Amino acid sequence: MSTNYEPVIGLEVHAQLLTASKIFCGCSTRFGDPPNNNTCPVCMGFPGVLPVLNKRVVEFAIRVGLATHCEIARYSRFARKNYFYPDLPKGYQISQYELPLCEHGFLDIDVGEGKKRIRLTRIHMEEDAGKNIHDVRGDYSLVDLNRTGVPLLEIVSEPDIRSAAEAGSYLRSLRAILQYLEVSDGNMEEGSFRCDANVSVRPMGAQEFGTKVEIKNLNSFKAVEKAIDSEIERQIETLADGGKLVQETRLWDADREVTRSMRSKESAHDYRYFPDPDLLPLAVEEKWIDEIRAALPELPTAREDRFVTEYGLPRYDAQVLTARRDVADYFETAVKIHRNPKAISNWVMGDVFRVIKEKKLDDALRIVDWPVPAEHLAAMIKMIDEGKISGKIAKTLFSEMLASGAAPEAIVREKGLEQVSDTASIEAAIDQVLAANAKAVADYRGGNEKSFGFFVGQVMKATQGKASPQVVNELLKKKLQA
Amino acid sequence: MSVHELTIHELGEKLRRREVSSVELTEAVFARVAETEERIGSYVTLSRDGALEEARRADARLKTNGSAAPLLGIPIALKDIFITKGIRTTCCSKILSSFVPPYDGTAVAKLKAAGAVIVGKTNMDEFAMGSSTENSAFGVTRNPWNIERVPGGSSGGSAAAVAAGQCIAALGTDTGGSIRQPAACCGIVGMKPTYGRVSRIGVIAFASSLDQVGPMTKDTKDCALLLEAIAGHDPADSTSVPAPTPAYASNLDGGIKGLKVGLPKEYLISGMQPEVEKSVKAAVRKLEELGAEIVDVSLPHTDYAVSVYYLIATAEASSNLARYDGMKYGYRAPAKDLLETYLKTRQEGFGPEVKRRIMLGTYALSAGYYDAYYLKAQKVRALIKRDFDVAFKRCDVIVTPTAPTTAFKIGEKTADPLQMYLSDIFTISVNLAGLPGMSLPCGFDNAEMPIGMQIIGKHFDEATMLRVAHAYESATEWHKKKPKL
Numbered sequence: 001m002s003t004n005y006e007p008v009i010g011l012e013v014h015a016q017l018l019t020a021s022k023i024f025c026g027c028s029t030r031f032g033d034p035p036n037n038n039t040c041p042v043c044m045g046f047p048g049v050l051p052v053l054n055k056r057v058v059e060f061a062i063r064v065g066l067a068t069h070c071e072i073a074r075y076s077r078f079a080r081k082n083y084f085y086p087d088l089p090k091g092y093q094i095s096q097y098e099l100p101l102c103e104h105g106f107l108d109i110d111v112g113e114g115k116k117r118i119r120l121t122r123i124h125m126e127e128d129a130g131k132n133i134h135d136v137r138g139d140y141s142l143v144d145l146n147r148t149g150v151p152l153l154e155i156v157s158e159p160d161i162r163s164a165a166e167a168g169s170y171l172r173s174l175r176a177i178l179q180y181l182e183v184s185d186g187n188m189e190e191g192s193f194r195c196d197a198n199v200s201v202r203p204m205g206a207q208e209f210g211t212k213v214e215i216k217n218l219n220s221f222k223a224v225e226k227a228i229d230s231e232i233e234r235q236i237e238t239l240a241d242g243g244k245l246v247q248e249t250r251l252w253d254a255d256r257e258v259t260r261s262m263r264s265k266e267s268a269h270d271y272r273y274f275p276d277p278d279l280l281p282l283a284v285e286e287k288w289i290d291e292i293r294a295a296l297p298e299l300p301t302a303r304e305d306r307f308v309t310e311y312g313l314p315r316y317d318a319q320v321l322t323a324r325r326d327v328a329d330y331f332e333t334a335v336k337i338h339r340n341p342k343a344i345s346n347w348v349m350g351d352v353f354r355v356i357k358e359k360k361l362d363d364a365l366r367i368v369d370w371p372v373p374a375e376h377l378a379a380m381i382k383m384i385d386e387g388k389i390s391g392k393i394a395k396t397l398f399s400e401m402l403a404s405g406a407a408p409e410a411i412v413r414e415k416g417l418e419q420v421s422d423t424a425s426i427e428a429a430i431d432q433v434l435a436a437n438a439k440a441v442a443d444y445r446g447g448n449e450k451s452f453g454f455f456v457g458q459v460m461k462a463t464q465g466k467a468s469p470q471v472v473n474e475l476l477k478k479k480l481q482a
Numbered sequence: 483m484s485v486h487e488l489t490i491h492e493l494g495e496k497l498r499r500r501e502v503s504s505v506e507l508t509e510a511v512f513a514r515v516a517e518t519e520e521r522i523g524s525y526v527t528l529s530r531d532g533a534l535e536e537a538r539r540a541d542a543r544l545k546t547n548g549s550a551a552p553l554l555g556i557p558i559a560l561k562d563i564f565i566t567k568g569i570r571t572t573c574c575s576k577i578l579s580s581f582v583p584p585y586d587g588t589a590v591a592k593l594k595a596a597g598a599v600i601v602g603k604t605n606m607d608e609f610a611m612g613s614s615t616e617n618s619a620f621g622v623t624r625n626p627w628n629i630e631r632v633p634g635g636s637s638g639g640s641a642a643a644v645a646a647g648q649c650i651a652a653l654g655t656d657t658g659g660s661i662r663q664p665a666a667c668c669g670i671v672g673m674k675p676t677y678g679r680v681s682r683i684g685v686i687a688f689a690s691s692l693d694q695v696g697p698m699t700k701d702t703k704d705c706a707l708l709l710e711a712i713a714g715h716d717p718a719d720s721t722s723v724p725a726p727t728p729a730y731a732s733n734l735d736g737g738i739k740g741l742k743v744g745l746p747k748e749y750l751i752s753g754m755q756p757e758v759e760k761s762v763k764a765a766v767r768k769l770e771e772l773g774a775e776i777v778d779v780s781l782p783h784t785d786y787a788v789s790v791y792y793l794i795a796t797a798e799a800s801s802n803l804a805r806y807d808g809m810k811y812g813y814r815a816p817a818k819d820l821l822e823t824y825l826k827t828r829q830e831g832f833g834p835e836v837k838r839r840i841m842l843g844t845y846a847l848s849a850g851y852y853d854a855y856y857l858k859a860q861k862v863r864a865l866i867k868r869d870f871d872v873a874f875k876r877c878d879v880i881v882t883p884t885a886p887t888t889a890f891k892i893g894e895k896t897a898d899p900l901q902m903y904l905s906d907i908f909t910i911s912v913n914l915a916g917l918p919g920m921s922l923p924c925g926f927d928n929a930e931m932p933i934g935m936q937i938i939g940k941h942f943d944e945a946t947m948l949r950v951a952h953a954y955e956s957a958t959e960w961h962k963k964k965p966k967l
Binding site (some may be wrong): 041044045046047048049050051052053080082084086089090091092143270272273274277278279280 | 564565571573578581583584587659682683685686687689690691717718719720721797800801803804805807809811820824844847848849852858909914949
């Protein structure tokens with residue numbers, strides 16, 4: 001990338017809210033049902049129907065607004081966004097326009113070593129559209145209105161983002177907040193968390209913005225980052241070649257990894273927004289906002305800081321563990337039982353994550369099925385720390401816990417995996433090993449101390465790995481020097 | 483006198499005394515329809531089988547319940563703007579010509595629960611856009627007083643049906659005068675309640691911030707009874723007001739001694755038919771005789787009402803009518819692709835007046851014009867509302883003519899939409915201000931066409947308005963005169 005240009009990026013995120021029912025009717029928001037199963041005259045846009053606002057949607061929106069330091073409007077309004085499309089049964093989308101619920105917030109994101117503040121312009125509520133399903137032969141399309149009226153938050157950032165990596169970091173932070181607040185599952189692939197990017201470039205040091213291009217069809221974090229990089233490159237090349245950029249909407253082609261023009265500013269829609277006369281202006285009481293604020297959970301950034309200070313974890317561990325609320329909860333459950341945060345962190349980020357990945361035990365929002373309960377993991381690490389089992393045995397034990405679901409103590413008892421520290425039986429094993437390897441013993445005593453490891457291995461083998469390595473070391477040294 | 487000529491309250495007595503059954507009454511109404519419909523054309527859909535079934539059920543309820551609800555067994559007509567489960571609902575548009583709804587609206591459900599018998603669906607201007615019922619995809623309705631004349635509109639079918647005895651009472655909707663003006667044209671009582679008094683669920687939307695459901699009846703007491711049956715808070719309509727419904731019918735008789743009646747000076751316009759002005763002035767004198775105090779009031783922004791209305795109503799309509807796109811229900815024109823489907827469906831499905839208003843409204847909301855038109859109109863609307871607030875500090879009700887002329891001839895104004903729009907010049911401000919207003923007969927012109935007087939009440943004070951109307955009606959005979967058919 002040329003160093004003469006600075007990219008300027010703003011992101012628009014649409015997040016589906018996890019309310020049980022739709023924003024303006026009582027239909028279920030469930031995903032994956034048979035087409036048009038979750039519909040009624042209201043969300044199908046029949047004549048004579050009227051919308052009634054789902055209060056839970058407002059509550060979720062206020063949660064997000066508060067968590068991102070927004071001002072919550074005491075008085076906001078719904079507006080109609082008018083356009084024709086078969087998946088939009090009323091011919092307009094109920095959204096917010098002039099007076100959104102939340103404005104002037106910010107989000108601190110991780111950039112390399114430090115943090116960067118990205119300002120939020122606004123967060124508003126709106127209804128989702130349905131889905132058009134096009135026939136492969138191309139002679140008809142079908143419309144599924146299950147998604148019509150599912151509540152969405154539109155979260156708009158200021159053009160404070162300067163690179164694809166920052167965009168990715170912003171999206172991850174935002175998604176983590178939504179997930180912590182339990183208002184959205186943030187699944188980009190399934191479309192419950194969607195992102196459009198506004199990208200422009202300007203000469204380094206310039207104050208004015210360049211010509212802005214909106215990129216759509218970004219279906220994953222990777223797509224967002226790649227599309228932004230590709231678009232920045234295209235814009236800089238165009239300018240470097242003496243060309244001019246046009247304000248337009250471009251689609252990301254994930255296969256060819258390029259953006260291509262969809263429509264120009266001239267052919268952009270005039271949505272003819274106006275206040276929806278079917279809905280009263282939304283008045284939010286101070287008391288309600290206070291209640292919602294009081295019930296907010298600890299958010300990712302605060303939790304990450306606390307993990308560093310309270311548990312002495314490295315920043316990296318704290319970041320990874322707090323990126324998801326359920327992981328952080330799992331970790332803290334274990335730490336409460338046995339306070340060895342670093343060991344627990346190592347096990348969670350190592351074996352636990354590996355198994356989750358291998359067995360695909362997670363979906364976008366949460367770990368559906370933990371490989372082992374946090375209580376069991378903590379108990380196992382406690383047994384290591386108390387010398388009851390060896391680190392080596394712990395690996396075996398973890399596999400046993402995975403397979404049987406039993407508590408570690410029970411498995412250790414049942415399979416006789418306790419570490420043997422009693423000197424008499426270890427001495428007996430050592431005597432056997434030394435007797436069987438007389439030549440090696442002579443070599444050792446002759447100065448070849450490198451073979452010490454060999455003797456340890458043999459003793460451990462003879463005790464099926466249960467002997468305390470510490471005891472073996474001490475006794476073996478004594479015997480060999482004798 | 484035949485039963486079809488009687489009122490709700492008169493028939494209620496007869497039904498409860500078993501002098502007539504609901505089935506007999508319903509049969510009589512359908513006989514009257516058969517006898518007169520060819521000349522009048524009030525209905526677009528009749529529900530004879532359903533009506534007789536409802537009448538049988540009403541008779542069964544009447545047998546077991548002596549103190550039945552006032553609407554039990556009463557045949558009522560519905561403007562075709564009301565969503566009726568299982569009964570075709572077209573809004574008198576080609577675009578909904580085959581639409582049979584899957585649900586009942588709130589007002590209809592309340593009527594059914596009260597035991598009313600639904601006779602059928604009445605003609606109207608397409609999507610309630612018009613003042614003469616000539617903009618219907620199903621032909622004109624003729625005024626029972628003179629079949630060369632329009633019945634008014636848009637609820638012209640309901641007004642004509644009530645006047646002709648083709649039903650006992652009817653429901654209409656009023657966005658700019660669509661109940662009151664046809665009521666005046668057909669010599670009946672029609673009321674637009676306060677915005678928010680009656681649920682809009684199941685009313686095909688024209689202009690959401692102005693539309694309101696109301697009764698169209700033979701007299702004031704029927705108006706009160708029907709209003710009581712349909713009014714009330716509906717949680718499914720966010721604009722419906724959570725206020726209790728007063729007992730209107732049992733509080734009509736208080737008299738009007740000392741009540742202040744406001745006369746707005748701006749409503750005596752040039753171009754008003756002289757007999758209309760004369761009749762309304764005489765009616766005001768009658769109110770004075772009955773003990774009311776007449777006070778002059780001013781509504782200075784009246785001149786802007788028609789302009790404001792045609793910006794706001796068309797803007798809302800342009801959006802409300804977007805759902806008629808040929809995708810889900812109703813008419814769809816065969817076409818080669820999506821855009822052509824939209825264009826042809828709406829070109830062929832909507833009539834000229836509807837298309838004219840969609841274009842006006844689309845323009846008023848367009849980027850670059852919104853502030854100058856829609857937003858400015860909303861500001862002036864607030865001023866019009868304030869005019870009424872100020873005026874109502876000095877009076878309890880306001881009286882005006884309902885329309886500047888009596889019913890005009892069929893075809894007389896169809897070539898000139900602006901002339902047609904002026905039919906609603908006295909009624910439009912009431913919708914803009916969200917106030918209740920009603921029309922009742924107050925005389926006849928030289929051609930024997932009925933004249934209507936409009937009474938405008940304070941917000942949610944339909945009761946006082948009805949009391950004034952009832953006092954006047956009790957002292958006059960206009961409402962007793964029937965058209966000779």
